[in-house]
Each structure stands twice: as structure tokens, then as C-alpha cells.
Amino acid sequence: MNAPRQLARLWSHPRLRLGLAAVLALYAIALLAPVLAPYDPTAQLDLQAGRLLPPTWAHPLGTDQFSRDLLSRLLFGARLSLWIAALAVLVAVTVGTTVGLAAGLAGGWVDTVLMRTVDAALAIPRVFLLLVTLALWERGGLLALVLVLGCTGWFGTSRLVRAEVQSIRQRGFVLAARALGLPPWRIAVRHVLPNVTAPVIVTATLGVGNTVLIEAGLSFLGLGVAPPRASWGNMIADSQPFLATAPWQGIVPGVALVATVMAFSLLGEGLREWLDPRTR
Amino acid sequence: MVGPENPVSPLLAVSRLSVAYRSAGGLARAVENVSFELERGELLALVGESGCGKTTLALSLLRLLPEPVALTDPESRIVFEGADLTRLDPRSLRRVRGGGMALVFQEAGSSLNPVLTIGSQLVETVRAHQPMARRRARDRAVELLTAVGLDRPEQRLEQYPHQLSGGMQQRAAIALALAGDPKLLIADEPTTALDVTVQAQILDLLSDLRHRLQLAVLLITHDLGIAAGLADRVAVMYAGRLVETAPTQQLFARASHPYTAALLQAVPRMDQDAVLPKPIPGQPPVATAWPPACRFHPRCPYAWARCLEEEPPLLAVGPQHQARCWLVDEPERPGPAGINRCA
Numbered sequence: 001m002n003a004p005r006q007l008a009r010l011w012s013h014p015r016l017r018l019g020l021a022a023v024l025a026l027y028a029i030a031l032l033a034p035v036l037a038p039y040d041p042t043a044q045l046d047l048q049a050g051r052l053l054p055p056t057w058a059h060p061l062g063t064d065q066f067s068r069d070l071l072s073r074l075l076f077g078a079r080l081s082l083w084i085a086a087l088a089v090l091v092a093v094t095v096g097t098t099v100g101l102a103a104g105l106a107g108g109w110v111d112t113v114l115m116r117t118v119d120a121a122l123a124i125p126r127v128f129l130l131l132v133t134l135a136l137w138e139r140g141g142l143l144a145l146v147l148v149l150g151c152t153g154w155f156g157t158s159r160l161v162r163a164e165v166q167s168i169r170q171r172g173f174v175l176a177a178r179a180l181g182l183p184p185w186r187i188a189v190r191h192v193l194p195n196v197t198a199p200v201i202v203t204a205t206l207g208v209g210n211t212v213l214i215e216a217g218l219s220f221l222g223l224g225v226a227p228p229r230a231s232w233g234n235m236i237a238d239s240q241p242f243l244a245t246a247p248w249q250g251i252v253p254g255v256a257l258v259a260t261v262m263a264f265s266l267l268g269e270g271l272r273e274w275l276d277p278r279t280r
Numbered sequence: 281m282v283g284p285e286n287p288v289s290p291l292l293a294v295s296r297l298s299v300a301y302r303s304a305g306g307l308a309r310a311v312e313n314v315s316f317e318l319e320r321g322e323l324l325a326l327v328g329e330s331g332c333g334k335t336t337l338a339l340s341l342l343r344l345l346p347e348p349v350a351l352t353d354p355e356s357r358i359v360f361e362g363a364d365l366t367r368l369d370p371r372s373l374r375r376v377r378g379g380g381m382a383l384v385f386q387e388a389g390s391s392l393n394p395v396l397t398i399g400s401q402l403v404e405t406v407r408a409h410q411p412m413a414r415r416r417a418r419d420r421a422v423e424l425l426t427a428v429g430l431d432r433p434e435q436r437l438e439q440y441p442h443q444l445s446g447g448m449q450q451r452a453a454i455a456l457a458l459a460g461d462p463k464l465l466i467a468d469e470p471t472t473a474l475d476v477t478v479q480a481q482i483l484d485l486l487s488d489l490r491h492r493l494q495l496a497v498l499l500i501t502h503d504l505g506i507a508a509g510l511a512d513r514v515a516v517m518y519a520g521r522l523v524e525t526a527p528t529q530q531l532f533a534r535a536s537h538p539y540t541a542a543l544l545q546a547v548p549r550m551d552q553d554a555v556l557p558k559p560i561p562g563q564p565p566v567a568t569a570w571p572p573a574c575r576f577h578p579r580c581p582y583a584w585a586r587c588l589e590e591e592p593p594l595l596a597v598g599p600q601h602q603a604r605c606w607l608v609d610e611p612e613r614p615g616p617a618g619i620n621r622c623a
Binding site: 175194 | 339342344348374375376377378379382383385387390391392393394395396404405408409453456457459460
């Protein structure tokens with residue numbers, strides 16, 4: 001399998017191509033926010049005449065009630081939301097994969113303890129868990145947000161990985177690897193793990209979209225990204241009193257949110273189809 | 281591990297090995313009270329029909345059976361190069377696996393990892409048994425692939441298992457088994473999944489490697505024909521028990537257990553016209569309910585009252601020849617036709 005051929009094959013998949021393009025575009029925007037944004041996202045430009053302006057050439061998406069440029073806030077908001085979500089999912093996938101791998105390979109009481117813990121954790125609503133932790137951990141800032149989102153997002157992944165591992169460890173090459181005298185951690189990392197990457201990549205991708213949404217919800221409630229920093233969630237929260245008079249203020253981050261989640265869903269579904277040998 | 285071994289002691293001495301599985305239908309006594317020895321460089325064929333416990337025996341030698349399901353009797357001893365594998369700590373056990381005894385499986389295709397190249401699997405195994413630089417391990421991998429007769433070894437290193445044919449996969453699997461420089465190769469039906477010409481090539485390779493590397497081989501097969509061609513000694517297994525063991529020549533000339541005799545008659549003969557293979561009547565028994573006393577008696581044409589009362593021990597037929605049959609004890613009774621038994 002050579003890399004250029006793989007990339008060509010990847011690109012030939014329509015849904016995957018669209019999702020990949022959209023996600024790459026989003027991250028490009030997020031990276032380039034400081035260059036692309038016409039104004040400082042937190043600058044209150046003109047508190048007398050510049051509040052709640054409709055879209056104009058000077059402000060393509062209008063301004064908010066503090067006369068801040070909405071386009072700039074949207075771009076910087078994307079930057080925060082996408083990186084927070086990506087990092088949180090990275091944490092979640094790392095923890096989830098490790099736990100799932102350990103439970104699936106060790107079996108016995110290790111498996112029982114880990115999976116019952118996951119069951120118990122899943123019985124607590126995630127939003128509740130997030131609200132409580134973030135409310136208690138007030139000074140945590142963005143790091144807290146990433147860790148809390150990550151540490152409450154790995155349960156599903158661990159179950160998935162455990163199930164995959166249980167089927168893979170029945171396969172001949174795992175027994176063969178043991179018969180060759182390879183140590184257990186090597187078998188786990190080199191022989192079992194590569195065979196579970198496909199489903200993990202898919203859930204991780206879908207997870208990023210989902211996490212962007214949850215982060216927006218938390219910021220909306222005032223527990224995520226703290227003002228004056230821009231986040232799509234707190235932008236929607238800010239827009240609430242003005243939905244009748246300046247609807248674009250809520251529509252802009254709302255549409256961005258929907259588009260982002262769709263992009264990740266497309267990419268996730270595309271990857272699922274592409275990685276699943278049965279649909280090749 | 282124990283230091284330099286006594287040169288007269290056998291490479292592998294298995295005694296009273298019993299393995300049972302917990303199953304829905306009760307305890308399945310897959311292997312019961314099996315004892316045998318294997319000398320350095322010897323090729324022992326373990327012959328028996330499906331379900332008689334051959335594979336369980338092979339896996340239990342390296343303690344590869346799933347512990348909570350498979351119960352190994354505490355009386356069992358597996359002494360390899362002076363060390364009892366049943367009491368070895370996991371670390372030393374790993375050194376024996378692949379480094380002392382290596383296993384070749386029935387289906388090479390599934391014993392190779394589909395997502396890793398042949399080269400990376402070889403390099404990994406070489407280095408697991410002998411710490412060395414990646415480059416040197418790679419050279420060793422090329423040597424191994426050459427030794428098992430794979431052409432263009434350099435290219436094979438970069439290939440994935442699915443890019444090789446069945447025969448080449450089995451060669452690669454053998455190379456992998458040799459990577460730790462084992463002294464004993466356990467080959468579990470290594471040719472069953474292959475077509476006949478490739479089968480012959482793989483068997484030739486095994487016999488060639490055995491002489492070149494002074495390997496002892498435990499060849500597990502259901503095919504007496506294969507055993508006849510390669511083995512120094514044959515052990516016949518039936519229903520979890522060893523029923524007869526003898527040097528190959530002796531076994532074919534004087535099969536003393538009716539089961540062995542029946543197996544011989546079930547092999548198609550090319551050298552004798554008009555002799556059709558004769559199937560063994562009845563069904564192989566299941567491991568959750570072996571027949572009482574002699575386990576072969578329900579299918580044995582010569583069974584009499586004694587066979588239903590008491591299970592025979594392994595009785596000496598000749599110097600290296602033993603059979604688990606009361607006929608050895610009572611040679612005046614009618615036995616397998618055309619077989620010259622001696623008491």
C-alpha cells in the first residue's frame with residue numbers, strides 16, 4: 001500500500017471528499033483567524049453608533065450589542081471551539097482506547113471493574129456531570145474545559161474498543177504472537193491496537209462535531225468559554241435579548257455550528273464507509 | 281531456567297498431562313494423562329482424528345490455553361530442557377515460547393497479522409528473542425525467508441500477508457516460528473489448508489529444515505500418510521488418550537491397537553490395487569462423555585468383556601513400542617487381521 005495511491009482512493013469517495021474538504025476548510029479558518037478577521041474580536045469599536053448594526057461592507061456579518069465585529073468574533077470563536085473539541089476528543093479517545101484495550105485483553109476482574117465503572121459513569125447524565133464539575137472548578141479556564149469534556153467523553157469509546165478487542169483477540173495472529181513469545185504489552189500495542197484504529201477514528205471524528213456542540217451549550221450557559229472571549233455558544237447567549245431586533249446576531253453562530261457538526265458527520269460517515277472493507 | 285542440560289535427558293518430557301475444558305455440556309476432558317518424550321532432533325508425528333485432543337495438546341505444551349476455561353491438571357509435567365513449564369514464571373515462559381519451542385499453525389493466513397508487513401513481524405520476533413539493532417534483525421529476517429525458500433526475500437519483507445499465496449504464507453509463518461531459534465517446532469496440521477502440491481513442498485521444507493537446523497519436530501496430523509513419510513516415531517491419539525506409540529517402521533508393520541490398524545486401513549494405498557480404504561465404523565466420541573473403560577470399545581471389532589470393565593494401560597509390545605489394548609496382554613485372542621502381534 002503506497003501513500004499516493006491511498007490518498008487518490010480516499011479522494012475518489014464523494015462523501016468523504018466533501019467532509020474532508022469542509023473540515024480542512026474549518027481548521028484553515030480557525031488557524032488563520034488572526035489574519036482573516038477584519039477587527040479585534042473583543043474591541044468595542046463604536047459604542048455610540050456601531051451597536052447591533054446589520055451586515056454592511058464594513059461589517060459583513062454586522063455587529064453585536066457592544067459594537068464588536070461579528071465576523072471577527074465568529075472566526076476567533078471557531079478557533080477556540082474547534083481546538084477545544086479536537087483536544088477534548090484526543091483526551092477522550094486516548095483514555096477510552098486504553099481502558100477498552102486493557103479491559104478487552106486482560107478480561108477477568110480487570111474487565112469487570114473497568115466496565116462496571118463505565119456503566120456507572122454512563123448512568124449519570126453527561127450534561128449534569130459537566131455542569132457540576134465546571135461550576136466547582138471555576139478557575140480552571142480552557143484547560144479545565146478540555147479536560148472535563150475529555151474525561152466525560154471516553155465511555156462510549158472504551159466500550160467500542162473493548163468489543164473490538166474481544167473479537168480480535170480470538171483471531172489466530174494474536175495466539176500466534178503469544179506463541180512466538182512476544183510480551184503482552186507488545187501484543188496489545190502492535191498486534192491488537194492497529195486492528196481497532198478504523199472504528200476509533202470514525203467515532204473520534206463524529207465525537208469532534210458532538211463536542212463542538214456540547215462546548216457551545218456550556219458556553220451558552222456561561223460555564224464554558226468566558227466572555228469577553230468569543231465562542232459560538234456565548235455569542236448565541238449574547239444574541240438572546242435581540243433576536244427580534246437583530247436576528248443575524250444569533251443566526252450567524254447558529255449556522256456556523258450546524259455547518260461544523262454536519263462537516264464532521266460527513267467526514268465520519270465517509271471514513272466509516274471508506275474504512276469498512278465490506279463497502280469497498 | 282536450569283543451566284546446561286543433561287545430554288542424555290530428552291529435549292521434551294511430558295508426563296501425565298491432562299487438560300479439561302469447562303463447557304456447557306460439562307467438563308470436556310480433551311487430553312487425559314498423556315506422557316511422551318521427544319529427543320533432540322527427533323521428528324515425532326502425533327496422529328489422530330479431529331476432536332481427539334491433538335491441538336489442545338499442542339497449545340497446552342506452550343501453556344497457550346485460556347486459563348479460566350481450560351484446566352490443566354496440577355499433576356501434569358512438561359519438562360523442556362530441564363525446566364518444568366507448568367511452574368515457570370511468565371517471563372521465562374515467554375523465552376521458551378518461540379525461543380525454545382515454536383508453533384506453526386494450521387492456517388498461516390490467520391496466524392499472520394494482516395496489518396503488519398512480513399518484515400516487521402519477523403524483525404519484531406527476532407528482536408524479542410535476541411536484542412539487536414533493527415538493521416541486523418532485518419538481515420536476519422532476509423536469512424530466515426531465504427531459509428524457508430521464499431524467492432526475492434528483500435521484496436517479501438515489504439509485503440503484507442494478503443499479498444502472498446497460501447503456500448508462501450505458510451513459509452512466512454514457518455520463518456516467523458524459526459525467528460527465535462527454537463529447538464523444537466510444533467507443527468499443528470501445517471498443510472491441511474493447502475492444496476496437494478504445495479502440501480508436499482511444505483513437508484519437504486519441514487524435513488529439510490529439521491536436518492539443517494537440527495530441529496526436533498512434533499508434527500500433528502490426521503494423515504498417517506504424512507506421518508509415514510517424515511516421522512521417526514508415531515504416537516496415535518484417540519479420545520484424549522495416547523493409544524499407541526512406536527517407531528514409524530514398527531507401527532506400520534505391526535500396528536497393535538485396533539484403532540491404529542483401522543486408521544491404516546482407512547489410508548488409500550497407491551501400491552496395492554483393489555484395496556479400497558475402509559472407513560472406521562461409528563462416530564468419534566465427544567470429550568464431555570468419553571466411553572467408559574477402553575474408549576475405543578464401542579467401535580472396536582475385537583472388544584470383549586474385559587474392554588468394557590477396565591481401561592488398559594499402555595502395554596509394551598516391543599522395546600519402543602507400546603499400545604493401550606488388552607489384546608497385547610492376551611495375544612491368543614483374535615486381533616486386527618494380518619497384524620502379527622507379539623506378546
